Each structure stands twice: as structure tokens, then as C-alpha cells.
Amino acid sequence: MHQLTIAEIARGLRDKQFSSVEITSHLLERIQQLDGHYNSFISVTGEQALTDAAAADARLAAGDAPALCGVPIAHKDIFCTSGVRTSCGSKMLDNFVPPYDAAVVENFNRAGAVSLGKTNMDEFAMGSSNESSFYGPVKNPWDLERVPGGSSGGSAAAVAAQLVPGTTATDTGGSIRQPAALTGTTGLKPTYGRVSRWGMIAFASSLDQGGPIARTAEDAALMLSVMAGPDTRDSTCLERPQRDYSASLNDSIQGLKIGVPKEYFGEGLDSEIGARVQEALQAYEKLGAELVEVSLPHSKLAVPAYYVIAPAEASANLSRFDGVRYGYRCENPADLRDLYMRSRGEGFGEEVKRRILVGSYALSAGYYDAYYNKAQQVRRLIKQDFVDAFQKVDVIMGPTAPNPAFKLGEKNADPVAMYLEDIYTIATNLAGLPGMSLPCGFAHGLPVGLQITGNYLDEARMLNVAHQFQQASDWHTKTAPAAE
Amino acid sequence: MAVDAQTVEKLAELARIAISDETIDEVSNRLGDVLQLVDQLQAINTEGVEPMAHPLDEVQVLRADRVTEPNRREEFLALAPQTEAGLYLVPKVID
Numbered sequence: 102m103h104q105l106t107i108a109e110i111a112r113g114l115r116d117k118q119f120s121s122v123e124i125t126s127h128l129l130e131r132i133q134q135l136d137g138h139y140n141s142f143i144s145v146t147g148e149q150a151l152t153d154a155a156a157a158d159a160r161l162a163a164g165d166a167p168a169l170c171g172v173p174i175a176h177k178d179i180f181c182t183s184g185v186r187t188s189c190g191s192k193m194l195d196n197f198v199p200p201y202d203a204a205v206v207e208n209f210n211r212a213g214a215v216s217l218g219k220t221n222m223d224e225f226a227m228g229s230s231n232e233s234s235f236y237g238p239v240k241n242p243w244d245l246e247r248v249p250g251g252s253s254g255g256s257a258a259a260v261a262a263q264l265v266p267g268t269t270a271t272d273t274g275g276s277i278r279q280p281a282a283l284t285g286t287t288g289l290k291p292t293y294g295r296v297s298r299w300g301m302i303a304f305a306s307s308l309d310q311g312g313p314i315a316r317t318a319e320d321a322a323l324m325l326s327v328m329a330g331p332d333t334r335d336s337t338c339l340e341r342p343q344r345d346y347s348a349s350l351n352d353s354i355q356g357l358k359i360g361v362p363k364e365y366f367g368e369g370l371d372s373e374i375g376a377r378v379q380e381a382l383q384a385y386e387k388l389g390a391e392l393v394e395v396s397l398p399h400s401k402l403a404v405p406a407y408y409v410i411a412p413a414e415a416s417a418n419l420s421r422f423d424g425v426r427y428g429y430r431c432e433n434p435a436d437l438r439d440l441y442m443r444s445r446g447e448g449f450g451e452e453v454k455r456r457i458l459v460g461s462y463a464l465s466a467g468y469y470d471a472y473y474n475k476a477q478q479v480r481r482l483i484k485q486d487f488v489d490a491f492q493k494v495d496v497i498m499g500p501t502a503p504n505p506a507f508k509l510g511e512k513n514a515d516p517v518a519m520y521l522e523d524i525y526t527i528a529t530n531l532a533g534l535p536g537m538s539l540p541c542g543f544a545h546g547l548p549v550g551l552q553i554t555g556n557y558l559d560e561a562r563m564l565n566v567a568h569q570f571q572q573a574s575d576w577h578t579k580t581a582p583a584a585e
Numbered sequence: 586m587a588v589d590a591q592t593v594e595k596l597a598e599l600a601r602i603a604i605s606d607e608t609i610d611e612v613s614n615r616l617g618d619v620l621q622l623v624d625q626l627q628a629i630n631t632e633g634v635e636p637m638a639h640p641l642d643e644v645q646v647l648r649a650d651r652v653t654e655p656n657r658r659e660e661f662l663a664l665a666p667q668t669e670a671g672l673y674l675v676p677k678v679i680d
Contacts, residue, residue: 200660293640307639336646337639405625416600423601425673430666436676438601446603454602455612458593459619461600475626477636482629484637517618533640557641 102127103263104580107172107320110266114161114171121161121171125154125215128173132217132264138245138584141259143178143236144186145218153215160213169327170213176269177256178219179226180206180311181300189302190224190234190252193422193429193448203300204332205269205311212327217265221255224450225419226276226304228252229522230512233452238509241284242581243547247506250280250522256314257284261581267315267324271301273308274407275502275526278538281314282501282550285540287567287577288314289321292558293533294339297332305414306337308407308530317577318539318567322346325560341558349561350568355389357566360494362397365525370503373544378500381541381551381570385498388569395490395497399482403528404520406483409463409476410531415453416460422448455516484532491556496566500525501538501550525552535560539567540576548579588616 102124105113113119129147136142150173157171181187181199183206188194202210209216223233231239231254239254241247242262249258253270257280260268270277272290281288289312296311303309313324323346330343361382366375382392424430424444431447434440449457463472490497502522512519529536534557538550551570555563571577593613597604604612658671667674 197664200657200664294643333646333648337643339641339643340646399629402626402629405623408619409623409626420601424666425675426661427664427666434676437678440676441601442597442603445601446605449602454604455615455619457600457602458596458612458616459623461596462588462592462616462620463623465596465599471627472623474636475629475631476623477638478631478634479626479629481634481637482631484640515618516615517622520622 103131105266106317107169107266107315107323110172111169111323115166121154121157121215122151125150125173125217128217128265135262135584136264139240139242139258139262140237141221141239141255141262141264142175142218143188143190143221143255146185146216150215150217157213157215167211167213169209169323172214173217173265174209174214174267174269175217175220175256175259175265176206177222177253177271179222179271179302180269181302182206182216182219185219187219187302188235190222190236191448191450191453192235195235195429197428201300204297204334205301205328208327208330220259220268223252223254224453225302225415226252226271226273227415227452227456229275229279229519230507231255231280232509232513233450235450241506242584243285244506245584247508247547248283250283250502250506252276253280253314257281257286257288260284260286260314260316262584263580267313267320269311269328270314271309271311272530273304273411274530275523277312277314278526278536278550278552279502279523281538283506283548285548285576285579285581286314286316287318287321287537287539288312289325289537289560289564290529290535291325291329291560292535294337295329295341295560297335297338299332299334303418305411306418307414308411318564318571319347319350322350322564346561346564349565352565353389354566354569357390357496358494359385359390359392360395360490360497361392362395362400362490362497362499364397364400365499369521369524370500371505371544374500374503374505374549377542377544377549378551382498384570384573388573393494395494397486397490397528399479399486400528402479403483403531404524406476406479406531407527408459408520409472410480412456412460413463413473414460416457416464419453419457424448452516480531483528487532487534496563497554499552501552505544505547505549529554533557535563537563537567539570540579542576588613588620
């Protein structure tokens, strides 16, 4: 049963092949038996899930079932869930039980989905390996000595290990696409503003965007159709109506123009990954697509610009964790200053503190123009590269990550080396474009991700293009070896 | 590029994050690495380029000025480490 995709589960439930209680119990049992190997969940809400599943079964029986009625999913622990601890992977929020649901959680509840719990993540979504979580690292189901990527490492690993068919995730610099690539799953980061950020704990507000991780593009489309839509409670959420992203999955891609940026195949790319991506591009040619070389000349500046903008915004966003209103407070503060200093010093992990300090530097008096303003100008140059490329092509493709899953601890000592793992994904966030990663083979025995970047608001086409590849290949059906 | 201990202490004060004396060298070195990475931006000519605030150049959405949220004071206060008489409690700030 755990091999089933969301589309298959939704169909099976409607055709009464099994009940939501049956599949929910089966997956909860699997989580209990296997997640000790992966650590992909921070909280499992089994009792609530079974109650919700029973309610879903009643609605299915009554013929009054919304789109994902009875389908099990899990939420990244960055989305606030009413009555369920929402930690954001941090000691700071270890005791935080939100009194409300995030917009994304509301949307899935409305669609009848059954949440099994909250998935592990890098602390405050800052990381590319899921090693900065207060709750310990997540292990990659393909090799338990390797990382699953991050920051949505738990969401990706849980799907790869077939503990749940789909999860919510967030992507600020690659945190959906990179873990999807490293675990052989399909992940989608929508256009900035497609999905409401209300109740999604903020990291870098001009870059953060929620999206799904699943096994197939078809499932990602089903999830996005539920997740995305306008929300007046998030002033950056786009006023574009909710829509059905599945409707065009089967459209022909004959004549599709695929841009291939030469900058994404240079130094630093693992040669086997490069080969797998080239093979995927050839497969697209066989499907009738045309490859067009494009150039993104400012792409090498994406990582430096990001490591000004994201920490600057993070330093402002994370100032709300003050030990006064919620979250961690130090023992016996001597005075108010001591309360702030020690609550934050003890409550945040090393990477989070480092980024807050970098952000404080970039925003401090005398440096604002040299750093933050400069980075925002470079950001426009990066965006313009994409705008120019999309004059000539429909989608852009390349590798999602330069390396396959690396060993736990391998890049911990060198933050800059870790940052460069996001070298191909970050530009998409800076430009605000939608992006996907889907499995396209193996390098050194580990999954490889093909990245698709779409034009603004062109998620439906991106999903169509990904689905057509998955109709003609079977990489997305490969499963990680069973944990022993 | 190294960041000296004095700068780290100043940043820690600005960010209200206590950093222990034992870790200050480590923090200085790592901050230096990050700043060296971002200093690549300085070589780029950005004269006349408008800084980018929103990818789609959308404007701020306004909504009608009316009450939509209920008052949930008790629920929010229940999350705080310390409260008294419906207020958040912190160490004494005035003598």
C-alpha cells in the first residue's frame, strides 16, 4: 500500500478498494517501524490522524468528498499547526504549540487530507543537509551514512522511504529542489507569491515559498492545486485564483523550446551528474522538444547575493524570538538585556546565529549600501538574465545540485562549501521564478535531479513538461533500498 | 578576510546574541569566510540598476480597514514563559 502515489490513493479511496483508516494505519505503522533509521519526523500525530481518517471515510461514503479526502500527507515543521508543536527544527521553539493553522495547512485540511505529523528540517530552514536540526540529522534512505539535503530533508526522506506519499516543504534557496534531487523525489517551488506564507515561519521573506514534495509530477500537481491561491493575510501572496494544475499534464510537448544554460555545466559539476542530465535532455529531444543554448551570465553571483539578502532578512525576521512572548527563555535572567542575549544565544544553533550576525553586519550603519543595496541590484541583473532567456525558450533545464548526496559531517566544518551545494537553485529564488526537481538517473549509485525552471506563473507548463518525462522514463519509480 | 573580535562583539550586541569567549575565534573565522564570499559582489558594476524588492514588481496590496480577527489574548499569553495580570513579564527595567 505504501508504494501508492497520491493519485492512486485518491482513486482507491473513491473506488472503495481500501479505506483512509486502512492506509493511514499502515503508514503510521511503517513510520513507527522504520523512521528510527531516517529521523524524518519530528512529531507523529497518530491519534489525530486516525480520527481524521475516520471522518474522511465517512465523507467518502456519503459521496461528499473534496479532492484529497482521506489522503495521508505530512507537513514540514515550519508550518504552524493548531494544537501541534511547531518547532522549526529549533530548540527556540521546542515548546511552541501554535494556536492556529498556517494557510497551507488550512488548505490541506479543507481538501480532506490527513496529516500524519511534522517533518524534520534544518533549523529555521537554514541549511542544505538537514544536519542543523535541533532534533538530529535526517538520514538519506538511499544511503543512511549520507544526508538527504536540506532544508526540507525530512519531507524529502519521508517520501523517498515511502512513509508518506507527499509532504509540504519550503524553498528559500533550494530547500525543496535540492533535497528532492538527493533523495530521488519530485519537488516543486512555485513562483514567489503563489502559495500563502501566512503561518509559515519566516526565514527570508522575499525568497521563502512553500511547495510540495511527492513521487511524481502528477502528485505534485494535485498538491499544488490545493496549496496555491490568494490569501489576504499574506500581503505578498499573488491575487491569482486557485486553479487545477493537473488539467494540462497530458498536453504534447512537441516543439517545446528548452533553454540549456552553459553556465550550469561548467566547473564544479560532478561529471556523472552532468552525463545524466544530458541524457535527460536527449530524452526530451526524442519527445519532440528542441534544445537551445542560453546564457545566464550573472548566475555565478547568485550565491554571494543570496548570502547577503537571506541573512539580512533573517536577522530582521528572527528578532521576534526574544524570550518574552513565546519560545525559549534562559534560566534566571539578571536583567532584560541578559534575558535577550542568553535566550537567543542558548536557543539558536550555530548556523542560525552565524546568519543573524552576517545579516546584522550587512544591515549595520555604514554597510547597508555596500552590501544589502548592492545585492538587491545584482538580484535585478540575475532576474534580467532569466527574462532575456525566456524571450527565446519555454523552460530552462540543468542539474539541480552539483553533487549527489554527501556524507553526514562532510561539509559541516566549511559553511561556504555547504552554501555552494545550492549554486544552481538559488538564482531561481532571487528571480522569484518557479522551479522543479525530478529524478533523472543515478550517479555513484545515488539519485540525480533534473532541474526545470519555468517562466513566471508557468507552473502548469513545468508540471506538464515533468509529467511527460515521467511518462517516458521510470526513474521516479525507483525506490530506496529497505532499511535494515 | 578576517573579522576581528571587536566587530564580532559589536554584532553580537546588535543582534542580542550572547557569544562565549571560547567560541569567539571560531565565529570570527567563519564570518570572515562568508564575508569573503559575498565580497565578490563589489567587483560588479551596478550603476543605475534599480534594487529589486519584489520579483514581479507587485505593489503592496491594501485591504479594507475593518476588524476581522477575534481577540485571543488568553491563548497567546498562554504561550509566554511568564505572565502576570494579562501582561508579559520581564525582569525589572526601571528602578
